[in-house]
Amino acid sequence: MNVLLLVAKAPVPGLAKTRLCPPADPTQAARVAAAALLDTIAAVRATTASIPVLAHTGRFADAEYGAELTAALAGWHLLPQRGSTLAERLANAHADTAVAFPGRPVLQIGMDTPQLRPALLGTALGLLAEHGAVFGPALDGGWWALGLRDPSYAGALRQVTMSTGDTGRRTLAALRQHGVRPAILPVQRDVDDWPTALAVAADLPGTRFADAVASVDGQLVNGHPR
Template structure:
């Protein structure tokens, strides 16, 4: 069954994206950087046999013009709630088959990582791409079994995010891990972008 990759994005508007980074380098520059990261992520995410979708925040931004979003990629609103509630909703509303959710701020992401994730879901219930900071840049479910408590009580934007999420999965779930990547949230992370570009 065909899988789906859902990219979680915010409207790339100054003051709405990468606010921690923007506090140091300026919100306009941070928004421009996010647009670059989003374009890189999109380029990698359409290189497979899976379908690719955008989950957009705020919901009204779903209808913005192609200057923000690629016209050939389907969009859905993230909706209300914390990150866990929004991701859970995306899993519920996605087309049938395995689903992978990624962000747009891991410069090292390549199409091969998505292929690896779908491959892992052939024999596992869930797959994660750990991030250097203790969070994760990818989460995927094969959706053959329910995970009713998924994301409940996760301490988002902390070093405990991955550990907390694993605790919300049913104990019988088989879980696979991909390689650890870094994402860009603060000034100290900017060197990641150049390193990722030169490594591939």
Template sequence: MSVSGPTEVLVIAKEPVAGRVKTRLCPPFTPAEAAELAAAALADTLEAVLALPARRRVLVLDGRPGPWVPPGFDVVPQNAGGLDERLAAAFGGCTGPALLVGMDTPQITAALLAPALAPDAWESTGAWFGPAEDGGFWALGLVDPEPGLLRGVPMSVPETGAVQRRRLVEAGLVVRDLPLLTDVDTAADAHRVASAVPGGRFATALGRLTGAGAR
């Protein structure tokens, strides 16, 4: 059952359609298999967010919502443009403290995100930053969701996280860090993440596909 809190939680995601999601998993997986893994990762992520103490839960979606969107989420379309513009627009639609996560870290839990969602999460804190092992970031929280803090940050490059975090510090924000996590980008990543959360939908889907001899 979802509960309330001071922070709006955003999930930025793509509709899990073959050929449009998790293309770096191909090979060894087929586009259809990659989409199945993406759908499972997204389902785990949305379930985790429903357990968070959030003021509002928003799915910022590239694509069309379907019956896979659980009750409790407002669905809004992603803006056009690069990822920095889409993230900026997502924060621009918020009216108070906001925390954004993606669909590539199905291992997130309420306990993992608890510091950024506690009643005192924003006392003397301007931003929460979740670094990813590939150099990006898996979570970003802003007490004042100013879109300009994201515009122009180079995305999907090894220095993305460093540039984004530096942007926050240079804006005068006190930044607190969340744990380092692995994004699911490659097949090796998928196995590492699944081993960390063996009971989730993502791990179950991966086990079924690899057990069937994924290519």
């Protein structure tokens, strides 16, 4: 059985999805982040033959929809994130997951892609079984998924600067230096700014994320708060 590792932060106002501000205010941005996380949790839970793990930072007690998120995570294995940089936290999340579930392949995703569905996650797990590694590039130059049959290779992430326009290219180069040549997954959009949030929400009618974005958008006039 595979591990589906979700790396996320508690959607606390002022700390989550701050690049949505403006036009959203910090509380609205945190609610959009919470909706994205809830949709992603649901997709992971619905993916068959997988063990759900959350590597988290922040206090869900202080988060928007904290009680609902806590309930949605019932039965998950929870790991606190470790490290001073995102690269360190990602590498450590893989390492800690490998300790908790030795010998299991790990597919890691984040909370920035609420459009992920069980079918896509299942496809990624299938490719992971065939190739030993998978990599999901993001439209902004980053990446949305990293799957490793041997999670120790995630140590290569420590040498990569995250959250830049060439993070994806650098991550692939670091993996290949360690002899890892992942199968490439479909490109996805990370929700990091308001135009992208609107575009992704338009493709997800009826989801928590689409409803949260629509709620904010309905309070704007010409793209600005009323």
